[in-house]
Amino acid sequence: MPDVPKNVAATASTLSIPVARSEKADKEQDLVRRAQAGEEAAFEELIRHHQQRVFGLVHGILRRRDDVEDVVQQVFLKVFISLKRFDQRSAFSTWLYKISVNECWDYLRKRKVRPLTYEADLSEDQVSRLDGVASAENPPEDPGQLAEARDLLERMLDKLPEEDRQLLMLKEVEGFSVQELAEMLNLNVNTVKVRLFRSRARLTDVYKRRLESNTSQPNTRDKRG
Amino acid sequence: MTLNPIAETSGACPEFEARLYDRVSGEMSPADAAVLDAHLKSCAACAAAVERASFSARLLRVAEPAADPGPGFARITMARIRQAESERADEKSIWNPFVSLAWKFAATAGVALALVLTFDISQHRASVDGTYLSPSDDAGFFSDVNYSSNDRDDFLISTTDGNHGKR
Numbered sequence: 001m002p003d004v005p006k007n008v009a010a011t012a013s014t015l016s017i018p019v020a021r022s023e024k025a026d027k028e029q030d031l032v033r034r035a036q037a038g039e040e041a042a043f044e045e046l047i048r049h050h051q052q053r054v055f056g057l058v059h060g061i062l063r064r065r066d067d068v069e070d071v072v073q074q075v076f077l078k079v080f081i082s083l084k085r086f087d088q089r090s091a092f093s094t095w096l097y098k099i100s101v102n103e104c105w106d107y108l109r110k111r112k113v114r115p116l117t118y119e120a121d122l123s124e125d126q127v128s129r130l131d132g133v134a135s136a137e138n139p140p141e142d143p144g145q146l147a148e149a150r151d152l153l154e155r156m157l158d159k160l161p162e163e164d165r166q167l168l169m170l171k172e173v174e175g176f177s178v179q180e181l182a183e184m185l186n187l188n189v190n191t192v193k194v195r196l197f198r199s200r201a202r203l204t205d206v207y208k209r210r211l212e213s214n215t216s217q218p219n220t221r222d223k224r225g
Numbered sequence: 226m227t228l229n230p231i232a233e234t235s236g237a238c239p240e241f242e243a244r245l246y247d248r249v250s251g252e253m254s255p256a257d258a259a260v261l262d263a264h265l266k267s268c269a270a271c272a273a274a275v276e277r278a279s280f281s282a283r284l285l286r287v288a289e290p291a292a293d294p295g296p297g298f299a300r301i302t303m304a305r306i307r308q309a310e311s312e313r314a315d316e317k318s319i320w321n322p323f324v325s326l327a328w329k330f331a332a333t334a335g336v337a338l339a340l341v342l343t344f345d346i347s348q349h350r351a352s353v354d355g356t357y358l359s360p361s362d363d364a365g366f367f368s369d370v371n372y373s374s375n376d377r378d379d380f381l382i383s384t385t386d387g388n389h390g391k392r
Contacts, residue, residue, distance in 0.1 A: 040303060047299040052291075059291035068291065069298075076302050077309055134283045149287040156284065173288040178252075190243040197246035200278040200285075201235040207284055 025091070032092050036083055043083070047076055050093065054100050056174035057184075061104040061166050063154070071107050075100045090183075097184040126152055127210050134207065159206045164199040171196055237274035238264075245271060249278045 028049070034042035051072065058071050078099055086095055126148075133140060133149045140146050157165045167185075170176045171192075178196070182189045237245055241264060247253040248261050265272045 040307075043306075044299050044303050047302055048296075051294050051298050051302075055291040055294050069294065072294070072298075073302050073305050077306050080306050080310075133287060134280075139287045146287060150289055153284055153287055168285070169288070172282075172285045173290050175290065193243040193246040194239075197237070197242050197249065197274070197278055198235045200246075200249065200281040201237075201274050203281040203284060204277040207280075 028092055029088060032083070032086065032088060035080075036086070043080060046092070050096055053093070053174075053176075054096065057097060057100050057170065057176070058104055060169035060174045060176075061101070062107070063169075067107070071103055072100075074107075075103045078103065094180075094183045097180065101184050127213075130207070131211060156203060156206045156210070160199055160202055164195060164202070167192065167195055168199045168203065172200075235274040235278065237271040238268060241268075241271055242274075245275055245278070249275060249282075 028046075031042045031046050031049075035046055054072050054075055055068060058075070059065065059068050062068060062071065075096075079096060082099075086092070129145075129148065130152045133145070133152075140149060157168065160168070167181060170181055171178065176184075178189055178192050181187070182192045185192070187195075235242060235245075241261070244253070244257070244261055248258060253261070265275060
């Protein structure tokens with residue numbers, strides 16, 4: 001048995017995760033090379049590996065559930081066309097996410113639409129129900145209540161600047177890491193963190209402002225009655 | 226009652242905001258967290274901002290991530306890619322004869338232009354020197370041995386600017 005230095009042996013167990021990551025990266029590089037050589041099965045495998053995250057990314061930016069599938073397919077078509085130019089200097093996922101972000105912005109520009117916006121403000125009843133959801137220990141289990149809570153949250157997110165809302169959705173909801181966000185948006189990691197921190201504080205401000213507004217207004221239904 | 230406008234900043238010390246985010250999102254080592262907690266004890270603005278940022282997690286927990294597109298998505302996407310590729314190939318083959326013809330026209334026009342320019346320059350030089358081309362000078366242009374030199378002179382005189390020629 002070869003003589004292994006103690007410090008190497010001691011760190012062998014901690015190396016298991018990077019080794020697993022490296023194997024995954026090697027496998028992906030191999031898939032990319034085979035796809036570049038024109039092997040369609042390899043490209044289909046790449047789609048399968050990344051489709052969930054690209055869906056999350058596009059959904060986080062567009063918010064329009066109906067258009068997400070179309071845009072994601074368009075992303076993979078563009079990737080397929082330009083795959084031969086990809087030199088593997090960055091990770092395939094980083095390159096893919098950048099294409100996805102650009103495709104979303106192209107889509108919004110071509111259609112001349114903003115990501116989904118809510119014109120109407122929250123009603124008094126909605127604010128009280130949202131207060132109930134925020135105060136509860138766990139999110140509501142009833143699908144109807146959950147759907148309403150999601151709708152209310154979307155309306156509050158609408159009050160944030162578009163880019164902050166997207167960052168918040170991509171990080172806190174779709175699960176992208178700060179590093180991934182920084183790479184795909186060409187931002188500094190610290191900038192992403194600061195913006196996320198401010199966005200989260202501002203979301204709470206929007207919520208508290210709605211509550212204050214609700215309690216400060218006279219009860220309109222009483223007046224009508 | 227007037228409501229405070231929503232602040233552009235978090236109100237926390239700007240140099241701490243990135244680390245405060247790490248703290249709120251639970252992505253900080255216990256040692257770094259201990260250092261930051263010491264700051265939070267002495268800075269009310271940062272402590273308040275942390276509280277606000279932390280509360281947002283209660284609101285965001287109901288948000289729904291994108292649904293899994295399902296196992297058939299990759300197959301459907303590949304079918305769409307194949308269709309798009311086939312359409313691109315068809316489009317290319319429709320335009321190919323026109324593109325080829327256009328290149329031939331461009332090449333012919335280029336050669337013709339080069340000939341005219343060369344001819345014009347040589348004429349201009351000849352007129353500046355006070356002499357016309359001798360039959361031997363233009364032999365490269367008119368390789369037809371049956372072509373009479375008188376005809377050539379007439380042709381040259383008619384095609385060059387009269388003001389340039391000196392008799």
